[in-house]
Amino acid sequence: MKTIKFLLLIILLFPHSAFAHRVGLFCYLEENTLYGEGYFGGGGSVKNAKVEIYDLKNNNLVAETVTDDEGRFSLLLENIEDIKVVLTAGMGHRAEYILKTEIEEEKAKPYSGIKFYSIMIGIGAIIGVFYLLYILRRKNAS
Amino acid sequence: MHISEGVLNLGVLGTGYILTSIGVGIGLKSLKEEKIVKTAIFCSAFFVASLIRVPLGPSSVHLVLNGLVGVLLGWQVFCALFIALLLQAILFGFGGLTTLGINTLNMALPGLVCYWFFHRGLRGGKVVSLILGFLAGFLGVFLASICVAASLFCTGEQFLNTAKLIFIAHIPVMFLEGIITALIVQFIKKVKPEILTAT
Numbered sequence: 001m002k003t004i005k006f007l008l009l010i011i012l013l014f015p016h017s018a019f020a021h022r023v024g025l026f027c028y029l030e031e032n033t034l035y036g037e038g039y040f041g042g043g044g045s046v047k048n049a050k051v052e053i054y055d056l057k058n059n060n061l062v063a064e065t066v067t068d069d070e071g072r073f074s075l076l077l078e079n080i081e082d083i084k085v086v087l088t089a090g091m092g093h094r095a096e097y098i099l100k101t102e103i104e105e106e107k108a109k110p111y112s113g114i115k116f117y118s119i120m121i122g123i124g125a126i127i128g129v130f131y132l133l134y135i136l137r138r139k140n141a142s
Numbered sequence: 143m144h145i146s147e148g149v150l151n152l153g154v155l156g157t158g159y160i161l162t163s164i165g166v167g168i169g170l171k172s173l174k175e176e177k178i179v180k181t182a183i184f185c186s187a188f189f190v191a192s193l194i195r196v197p198l199g200p201s202s203v204h205l206v207l208n209g210l211v212g213v214l215l216g217w218q219v220f221c222a223l224f225i226a227l228l229l230q231a232i233l234f235g236f237g238g239l240t241t242l243g244i245n246t247l248n249m250a251l252p253g254l255v256c257y258w259f260f261h262r263g264l265r266g267g268k269v270v271s272l273i274l275g276f277l278a279g280f281l282g283v284f285l286a287s288i289c290v291a292a293s294l295f296c297t298g299e300q301f302l303n304t305a306k307l308i309f310i311a312h313i314p315v316m317f318l319e320g321i322i323t324a325l326i327v328q329f330i331k332k333v334k335p336e337i338l339t340a341t
Binding site for chain 1: 170173175176178179181182185186189190195225226229230233234
């Protein structure tokens with residue numbers, strides 16, 4: 001019983017230690033090069049960890065590399081498709097990052113995202129606002 | 143011509159909001175029951191006009207229609223443009239919520255000036271109304287680009303080049319708007335002349 005209490009105390013005293021080792025991963029593409037960085041939730045970089053890049057469609061391993069001392073990596077990709085980057089930091093800690101090329105392109109063109117329904121919502125909202133105004137005027141007049 | 147968020151300083155943004163709320167207040171107060179439909183229609187027209195892009199050299203410009211909306215609505219131009227710009231900011235991400243005040247002011251004030259100058263003249267003969275319609279559209283964009291340039295310049299002198307560029311880029315739009323406004327006014331005169339006479 002005493003050992004259990006002692007263990008509980010330790011767990012309760014250091015609750016953040018469980019989160020401190022959560023691994024995060026951030027990646028972005030610049031032209032043909034993939035840049036990325038691995039980090040621990042409590043701060044600190046993921047050094048010398050294995051990075052695997054999978055093709056998202058077939059889940060084939062496309063490339064492999066290792067993070068440097070600052071947790072960063074960069075890799076030249078030949079044909080860029082939608083990819084999944086998996087960072088393995090050992091002891092079962094791993095993080096995934098999905099990078100879709102199509103979304104990146106859409107973001108680059110700010111005006112392409114206008115949908116017909118948003119125009120309709122706008123016109124509907126205008127009608128609604130002025131209808132409200134009309135009702136208010138009517139009420140005030142009567 | 144929408145100014146994005148995070149460009150202007152607090153003074154310019156605040157002034158924009160104060161003057162716009164005065165304009166919207168006067169507009170709402172003088173908004174008579176029979177003018178509500180007209181205001182709603184031109185509000186929608188302005189809302190959609192910004193989506194019509196005209197390719198021009200390397201970039202593209204869009205119609206503004208603030209001259210037309212102003213000359214036909216008077217003080218209600220503030221209400222119409224405020225709502226249209228608010229919806230454009232929310233739905234399309236043009237401009238922004240912090241710059242809503244100054245953007246409305248920049249577009250609506252020239253419209254109001256057009257109303258003062260040209261509203262009565264538009265009821266005249268065909269040639270007169272064609273010329274005045276053109277001038278209303280032209281002056282609307284002309285003054286709006288000066289207002290946008292001035293609000294950028296008031297924020298910082300480093301924007302002087304951007305301000306100049308905005309003005310130059312809109313010179314073709316001024317002529318285009320003039321022509322379109324003149325044609326729309328002719329169309330309204332033919333189809334529903336009451337819109338021009340009701341003040």
